[in-house]
Amino acid sequence: MAEQKPSDHHLSGRLLATLWTIRLLAGKGGAAPRRDDLAVKEMPMRFLGKELSSLMDHVMAARCRGGDHWKSAAEVFREIPDLLPPGGVPGDTMNPREMHAFADGYAEQRAAHAEKYGRLVEG
Secondary structure (H helix, E strand, C coil): CCCCCCCHHHHHHHHHHHHHHHHHHCCCCCCCCCHHHHCCCCCHHHHHHHHHHCHHHHHHHHHHHCHHHHHHHHHHHCCHHHHCCCCCCCCCCCCHHHHHHHHHHHHHHHHHHHHHHHHHHCC
8 A cells, every 4th residue: 555645734734843843942932833723714824924934033043042952953944845745835725624634734743843852842
């Protein structure tokens, strides 16, 4: 059986979680969205826009923090190319199936980062 590729919505959710991980490693704080916050009729780009536009500021802030924060942020930053949806970040309002895929991708990536980086990404 061939491995099924994740949908653009699933990848977009994982990308959002990755951007939030970098934000937290940078010490920017704030409460990361909960999975349920993402299961709404919105466009994925609405969730991603602010975090994408702040990405380099967050990376530089993590660099200034140094130590494990910087090492972890650099590692997470390298994940981004594989999370970019081939079709681009969806710009249309999500239907229920797409909302589920987006929220699931986000929750999976946040859980993986929480397990790997522990206290560094508590937000």
